[in-house]
Amino acid sequence: EAGVTQSPTHLIKTRGQQATLRCSPISGHTSVYWYQQALGLGLQFLLWYDEGEERNRGNFPPRFSGRQFPNYSSELNVNALELEDSALYLCASSFGWGSPNSPLHFGNGTRLTVT
C-alpha cells in the first residue's frame, strides 16, 4: 500500500513569490492535514481538510491557504513568501472525521527554502 506522497521534495523560492505544495493521501483516507516544522522545532498545525472542506485551521496568516480535490489529494499554497516561511511542510492523512480512532500517517515532507 502506497503511503502519503508529497511533491516536490525540495522547493526554493524568493521572498514575495508563491509556493504550491502537493499531497496525495493513503488510499481510503479522506482527511488531509498540513503541518509546518521549522528547523529543529516541533510540528505546528496549519490546516485540516476532510471531504473537500476545510475543517480546522491553525494560527497562521491568511496567505497560507489550501484546498482538497475530489480525489482527496490536497494542495497547500503560500503567498507572498517571507524568509521565516522556510521550513519542512508535512502532510498527513487519516480516515475521515467520523472515525476518531484513526491516527495520522505522514509523508516525507516538502523542504521549502525562501531566499
Added chain:
Amino acid sequence: GQQLNQSPQSMFIQEGEDVSMNCTSSSIFNTWLWYKQDPGEGPVLLIALYKAGELTSNGRLTAQFGITRKDSFLNISASIPSDVGIYFCAGQGVPSTSGTYKYIFGTGTRLKVLA
C-alpha cells in the same frame, strides 16, 4: 489553547540502556500517539493509544495512556544506535463545538544513543 509538554527535550544514553519520555497536558485527550522522526523524513507512527489506562507494546517500545487522560509515557528498552531520532507525542483533543478533532503535537524528545 491545548498544549502538550514533552520531556525531556533531549537525551544522551549508552547503547543497551532503557529510555523513558513523557507528555503531559492540562487538557484531556481522547487519543495519544507516539511518532519517531529521522532526519529529512516525516514522522513515523510507533504506537497509538485510545483508552485511558491502556498499555501497549510494539517490540522494544511500550507506551501508556494515563488514567487521567492528561498524560502518556513512552519507554524504549535496551536501546540500539538506530533508535536515534526525534520522538513526538501527539494528542487528539476533545471535539470542538463543531465536532471536529485536532491533533496537537509535543515539542519532541531528541534521543542520541552512544555506542
